[in-house]
Amino acid sequence: ETGVTQSPTHLIKTRGQQVTLRCSSQSGHNTVSWYQQALGQGPQFIFQYYREEENGRGNFPPRFSGLQFPNYSSELNVNALELDDSALYLCASSLGLAGYEQYFGPGTRLTVT
Amino acid sequence: AQTVTQSQPEMSVQEAETVTLSCTYDTSESNYYLFWYKQPPSRQMILVIRQEAYKQQNATENRFSVNFQKAAKSFSLKISDSQLGDTAMYFCAFGGGSQGNLIFGKGTKLSVKP
Numbered sequence: 001e002t003g004v005t006q007s008p009t010h011l012i013k014t015r016g017q018q019v020t021l022r023c024s025s026q027s028g029h030n031t032v033s034w035y036q037q038a039l040g041q042g043p044q045f046i047f048q049y050y051r052e053e054e055n056g057r058g059n060f061p062p063r064f065s066g067l068q069f070p071n072y073s074s075e076l077n078v079n080a081l082e083l084d085d086s087a088l089y090l091c092a093s094s095l096g097l098a099g100y101e102q103y104f105g106p107g108t109r110l111t112v113t
Numbered sequence: 114a115q116t117v118t119q120s121q122p123e124m125s126v127q128e129a130e131t132v133t134l135s136c137t138y139d140t141s142e143s144n145y146y147l148f149w150y151k152q153p154p155s156r157q158m159i160l161v162i163r164q165e166a167y168k169q170q171n172a173t174e175n176r177f178s179v180n181f182q183k184a185a186k187s188f189s190l191k192i193s194d195s196q197l198g199d200t201a202m203y204f205c206a207f208g209g210g211s212q213g214n215l216i217f218g219k220g221t222k223l224s225v226k227p
Contacts, residue, residue: 043217
């Protein structure tokens with residue numbers, strides 16, 4: 001069984017740029033959730049995708065957008081990067097709509113300068 | 114809105130001893146799930162244990178067990194026979210409602226000392 005993978009591991013971007021983060025879900029899982037984890041904090045929910053449709057969204061602006069592909073992998077796109085976007089971005093996969101038992105990838109550390 | 118509170122920012126325990134991490138939550142949902150996740154310095158979030166709210170029996174996974182008090186909205190994690198590899202941040206998380214997201218507490222940093 002393949003676990004959740006994320007790429008890249010680390011990323012450094014300049015304010016105003018755009019970034020795309022990628023996630024491959026655990027085999028057999030059809031739901032992907034994205035979280036932002038600031039230093040010293042718990043993860044904050046960005047959005048969830050189930051069968052290529054957005055199922056729910058947290059309190060993040062529209063410049064945070066996502067996609068889920070037919071193979072259930074997913075992308076997180078962030079436009080017009082701000083310094084406060086610097087964080088660890090975690091992807092989690094699960095099974096079913098509103099699947100709560102979520103398995104996380106290793107995360108992408110994004111630094112915005 | 115649901116909230117999760119972890120009131121112990123840091124804890125330490127001697128190797129082989131027992132430690133209990135506290136978590137309280139607030140919700141109006143009747144059907145929900147509670148989780149404890151471990152995040153070591155390598156940063157990958159690992160699911161430690163889960164509890165369904167409708168189950169009265171407390172969940173147990175090897176050295177890890179929970180004390181689920183539904184009326185008090187309390188969900189503590191007990192780690193028995195602590196090992197050096199248990200050193201990590203521990204997050205309590207709530208799952209319920211239609212969005213499918215988890216709501217996390219701020220975490221407790223646990224240090225196991227030799």
